[in-house]
Amino acid sequence: MSAFEPAAYGSVFADLLKTPRIMPLGPGEENTPAKADLEALDLDEAFGPNGIADREMAEGCVSGLWLYHDFLVTSHTLSQQITTPTGSYWHGIMHRREPDYPNGKHWFGRVGEHDIYPELRDESATIASGTDNLPDQAVYLMSQSSWDPYAFIDLCEGANVGGVPAGDLCRSIQQREWELLFDYCYSKAIA
Numbered sequence: 424m425s426a427f428e429p430a431a432y433g434s435v436f437a438d439l440l441k442t443p444r445i446m447p448l449g450p451g452e453e454n455t456p457a458k459a460d461l462e463a464l465d466l467d468e469a470f471g472p473n474g475i476a477d478r479e480m481a482e483g484c485v486s487g488l489w490l491y492h493d494f495l496v497t498s499h500t501l502s503q504q505i506t507t508p509t510g511s512y513w514h515g516i517m518h519r520r521e522p523d524y525p526n527g528k529h530w531f532g533r534v535g536e537h538d539i540y541p542e543l544r545d546e547s548a549t550i551a552s553g554t555d556n557l558p559d560q561a562v563y564l565m566s567q568s569s570w571d572p573y574a575f576i577d578l579c580e581g582a583n584v585g586g587v588p589a590g591d592l593c594r595s596i597q598q599r600e601w602e603l604l605f606d607y608c609y610s611k612a613i614a
Contacts, residue, residue, distance in 0.1 A: 432609055433471050439460055439488055440488075446490070449520060464485060476611075479505050482505055483510060487601065490601070508535050509604070516600070522579075528573055538607060539604055543596075550596055
């Protein structure tokens with residue numbers, strides 16, 4: 424598992440990612456000190472000398488940034504306008520965190536088999552295998568043949584409102600999921 428390095432995405436994104444955050448399973452509390460910088464974000468400046476080859480993927484990065492800082496409403500507005508499986512992915516994560524689990528499942532149904540799923544499956548298994556007292560509801564993470572976003576939504580729901588002792592595990596996986604999806608969007612945006 425490679426570490427997420429904000430500096431790899433240029434100074435504008437690195438600035439917005441410099442303070443490490445572990446996003447909650449619920450809506451969280453908006454990071455108001457970041458709001459002005461998020462509102463002032465200029466895509467062309469953010470991608471700098473790389474340029475933007477895929478505008479929707481670049482917009483996916485922006486939706487992800489708003490989500491990272493717990494501005495779910497703005498992230499939702501942005502992801503709704505991205506009419507790709509990746510836009511649906513950001514949309515699904517937002518609803519999972521809202522929490523609106525059935526709506527999250529609806530949007531993950533529109534994702535299909537996303538390119539980050541194999542790596543997310545592998546890294547989730549690694550995270551789960553390093554978890555002390557792994558709850559029965561999370562054992563599937565170590566043996567799934569493909570990433571199951573619906574099972575993960577159920578696990579997050581159980582951890583968030585159902586008394587399943589998997590909150591730290593879910594937040595760690597959710598964080599890695601966000602990092603993989605942000606990296607995917609950035610890479611496709613500049614490709």
